Amino acid sequence: MKQKIIRKIAHVCIFARDIDATAEWYSRVLGFEKVFNFTRDSRVFGYYLDAGGDTHIEVFENAEAEYSKRNQINHICFELVNMDEAIAHIRDCGVEASAKSNGCDDTWQSWITDPNGVRIELFEYTPKSAQFTGGDRIAHW
Template identity: 35%
Template sequence: MRTLHFGLRVTDLERSLAFYTAVGYEVIGSVPDTPFGSLTMLKLPGDEFVSIELVHDAAGGNKAEADAGDRSVLNHFVIKVESMTATLGELAARGIDAEAPVSPDGSDDFLTSWLTDPDGNRIELVQWPTGHPDGFTSADWTQ
């Protein structure tokens, strides 16, 4: 098994598309009418597969606000970047504000930064240290 993508409920599809395309995501398809609302599939340029499905129900109001009391609401998701400096520069040029990067381990090559989408969803940017796999592995948890 593996995670394919996640569905992210949004209140204003056009505003969210403007944000996510400014971050660098590409729209690769959509399904206009489902029981959830319209679905818009996004992927990053270097990815082969969809990683986010924007879910918008124009008639249903703000489901994200209705779910706010539900502890299963999204906390954050993470995007790997090759260069934090270059990425933050590109985002700033597109009008996207991000927090100043910090290093979880005090090094110069393991950096994280945060930004927030129009619906308040938090996105963590991660620049892994040189030689680190593309994601967490069991090696990250061994002492």
């Protein structure tokens, strides 16, 4: 049996032309609540919405987003069982994986791309992860 490296989908990231209207829609229509915001220069430009359990919708402002057959979903994120083992396995498969880094939301992250160009975020929570502790986070990217 193959070694399991993925625990589950952690979040799906979408671009929104109007992040306030998007948050209101997801709250009103689906009952999602904000968990935390991403800020830059003291301005909110993104946030996490609770999609049930410990899965989320990540929303980032992108006024130029085109809603056609592309650009609706920015990336898919998989929660890993063990980041270091997963990166080693992925690299052993001949796939380039970015170095493990700690994101502004206090999660371990690495990035890969599937054969179709779909960006995949590899993700491991820490006890300090904003998804559990809340509180706005200042983005440095």
